[in-house]
Amino acid sequence: MGSQVTYVDLNISRESAIRVSSPQSLPQDVCQGPRWHQFALKLGCAGIILFTLAVIGLSASVIFLSQKLSIEKSTMDAQEKYRSTQERRNETTEITSPLKCPIHWHLLREKCLFLSHTFYSWKDSLADCYTKKSSLLLIQDVEELRLIQSLIKTGGILYWIGLNFTLSEKSWKWINGSFLYSDVLKIDGDDDENSCAYISNEKIFSEDCHSDNKWICQKELNPVSVS
Numbered sequence: 001m002g003s004q005v006t007y008v009d010l011n012i013s014r015e016s017a018i019r020v021s022s023p024q025s026l027p028q029d030v031c032q033g034p035r036w037h038q039f040a041l042k043l044g045c046a047g048i049i050l051f052t053l054a055v056i057g058l059s060a061s062v063i064f065l066s067q068k069l070s071i072e073k074s075t076m077d078a079q080e081k082y083r084s085t086q087e088r089r090n091e092t093t094e095i096t097s098p099l100k101c102p103i104h105w106h107l108l109r110e111k112c113l114f115l116s117h118t119f120y121s122w123k124d125s126l127a128d129c130y131t132k133k134s135s136l137l138l139i140q141d142v143e144e145l146r147l148i149q150s151l152i153k154t155g156g157i158l159y160w161i162g163l164n165f166t167l168s169e170k171s172w173k174w175i176n177g178s179f180l181y182s183d184v185l186k187i188d189g190d191d192d193e194n195s196c197a198y199i200s201n202e203k204i205f206s207e208d209c210h211s212d213n214k215w216i217c218q219k220e221l222n223p224v225s226v227s
């Protein structure tokens with residue numbers, strides 16, 4: 001019985017001795033432990049570095065994007081401001097300088113027309129329009145002629161226009177130097193030396209340039225200051 005107990009005791013102490021000494025008696029296990037540790041540590045470190053880099057990259061791109069957005073916003077703001085000032089400028093331009101004809105002048109399309117009340121020769125009529133910073137009437141086409149004739153209204157009144165006959169060139173010529181194309185406007189009367197053109201509310205006539213008649217001056221519609 002006593003020997004048996006001793007045996008068991010021994011057995012236990014042996015086992016415990018083996019157990020205690022087991023880490024030292026197995027060198028592979030000892031090496032494997034730290035190696036795993038190192039690997040885990042390296043992995044952890046790499047993870048932390050990657051995470052840090054990702055955070056830095058993300059925050060950098062966030063900063064970049066927000067800056068870009070703010071630049072775009074400020075550009076848009078500037079454009080908006082520019083556009084609104086342009087609009088305001090247009091409004092003020094319209095207010096301060098409307099397109100107007102001088103007093104006693106009639107607005108017709110883009111022209112201002114002056115119908116005289118007195119009677120002059122063609123040459124004197126021409127000169128009078130020059131003093132009014134205008135020219136004797138030039139007529140573009142039949143449509144414009146009709147509009148001007150509707151302005152004359154009363155029959156029998158004749159107005160000189162800026163068209164005369166040049167003997168040297170044997171043709172009717174506008175005072176701006178262009179020839180009249182007879183298929184555009186028809187002139188009643190002779191084509192003679194000293195022939196000038198005047199208009200009634202119905203027709204265009206040829207007449208002696210020295211006779212006295214009313215006349216029509218024209219000027220382009222320009223901005224006139226309100227003051």
Ligand SMILES: *[C@@H]1O[C@H](CO)[C@@H](O)[C@H](O)[C@H]1NC(C)=O
Nearest residue numbers: 083086087088089090091093
């Ligand atoms: C302002 O006027 C200019 C020319 O005078 C024109 O080109 C522009 O379109 C106008 N802007 C607006 C908003 O009306």
Ligand SMILES: *[C@@H]1O[C@H](CO)[C@@H](O)[C@H](O)[C@H]1NC(C)=O
Nearest residue numbers: 138139140141174176177178
């Ligand atoms: C001169 O005036 C006539 C009549 O309005 C027009 O047909 C012609 O084009 C003008 N010529 C020039 C050079 O402006």
Ligand SMILES: *[C@@H]1O[C@H](CO)[C@@H](O)[C@H](O)[C@H]1NC(C)=O
Nearest residue numbers: 164165174175193194195209
């Ligand atoms: C016809 O008009 C021109 C100016 O266009 C002028 O030089 C010329 O003397 C005029 N002719 C007559 C006969 O008045």
